[in-house]
Amino acid sequence: MTTQPVHQAEPDSPHAGVFERAETVSDWDDDYYHPIAERLYDRQVARMLERLGVPPGGAVTDAGCGPGVHAIRAAKRGFRVEALDLSHTMLGEAERRAVDAGVGEKITFEQADLTSLSIPDASRRHVFSWGVVIHIPDAEAALDNLARIVAPGGRLALHLTNSAAIDHTLEGWGRSVLRRPLEIEQRELGPGAWYEMNDERLWVWRFNLDAVAAFLARRGLTLRHRWTAECSEVQRRIKGPARSGLLLANNAAAAVRVPAAWSATNLLVFERTA
Numbered sequence: 241m242t243t244q245p246v247h248q249a250e251p252d253s254p255h256a257g258v259f260e261r262a263e264t265v266s267d268w269d270d271d272y273y274h275p276i277a278e279r280l281y282d283r284q285v286a287r288m289l290e291r292l293g294v295p296p297g298g299a300v301t302d303a304g305c306g307p308g309v310h311a312i313r314a315a316k317r318g319f320r321v322e323a324l325d326l327s328h329t330m331l332g333e334a335e336r337r338a339v340d341a342g343v344g345e346k347i348t349f350e351q352a353d354l355t356s357l358s359i360p361d362a363s364r365r366h367v368f369s370w371g372v373v374i375h376i377p378d379a380e381a382a383l384d385n386l387a388r389i390v391a392p393g394g395r396l397a398l399h400l401t402n403s404a405a406i407d408h409t410l411e412g413w414g415r416s417v418l419r420r421p422l423e424i425e426q427r428e429l430g431p432g433a434w435y436e437m438n439d440e441r442l443w444v445w446r447f448n449l450d451a452v453a454a455f456l457a458r459r460g461l462t463l464r465h466r467w468t469a470e471c472s473e474v475q476r477r478i479k480g481p482a483r484s485g486l487l488l489a490n491n492a493a494a495a496v497r498v499p500a501a502w503s504a505t506n507l508l509v510f511e512r513t514a
């Protein structure tokens with residue numbers, strides 16, 4: 241695969257929004273990519289790729305690559321990566337980081353909207369989408385497309401939020417103490433809410449993961465694996481040593497395999513069986 245020219249942010253793009261803001265890249269770096277958390281992601285991405293069954297040197301699609309952190313992890317493990325994202329800002333950042341990490345030649349970058357993907361049916365064997373569908377209000381359309389492109393025997397890994405997580409109870413308590421209630425919408429795939437981020441709106445699903453699995457089963461995908469990704473995401477709201485402590489606890493919780501049903505985010509691997 242060859243590397244496409246560096247993407248430029250397009251402020252007038254019809255997709256401009258929270259994902260096109262440069263501040264969103266740095267905010268998510270601060271929220272998620274603490275050095276302690278990186279150790280957890282190294283292990284989780286390795287496990288995900290193994291369960292996707294990507295053969296040595298094989299190709300994998302990262303559907304919603306953001307700033308490219310997991311695409312780069314996959315490329316460093318020797319895989320060729322097709323990295324897709326809605327946002328030109330994210331793609332530009334991902335390409336810059338891939339070049340800096342010395343894996344620019346292993347990753348292609350392409351602007352794509354998962355809700356209207358033009359990739360042919362059954363044309364990909366290994367696809368992952370990490371923390372992406374959770375921000376797509378029309379998740380049904382995105383899941384339809386992700387399922388559609390997976391070939392028979394191929395696999396799809398999703399990193400998703402979990403409506404049953406203990407985190408949501410804690411957030412509810414915190415918000416009632418601070419008198420900042422959240423307007424939660426109940427939908428077929430679970431509850432969700434609009435948050436404000438960088439003067440834009442950001443939709444966040446709290447998926448009912450049984451409903452997601454049933455939705456994908458109706459499209460021929462069978463759930464093969466489900467495990468805890470992050471036990472809690474509360475640490476994102478905290479600074480200093482307490483944050484490091486919570487991050488270490490998160491890593492430990494994943495290592496001892498805390499039940500996925502309690503955890504803030506889960507990894508699920510599906511196989512096309514029909």
Ligand SMILES: C[S@@+](CC[C@H](N)C(=O)[O-])C[C@H]1O[C@@H](n2cnc3c(N)ncnc32)[C@H](O)[C@@H]1O
Pocket residue numbers: 259268303304305306307308309310324325326327330352353354355369370371372375376
């Ligand atoms: C929270 S980030 C996750 C990025 C990356 N997977 C990671 O874990 O670092 C969500 C990403 O989804 C992308 N995204 C949102 N809606 C999308 C859509 N409809 N199609 C493709 N990508 C989308 C955003 O641009 C953003 O890069």
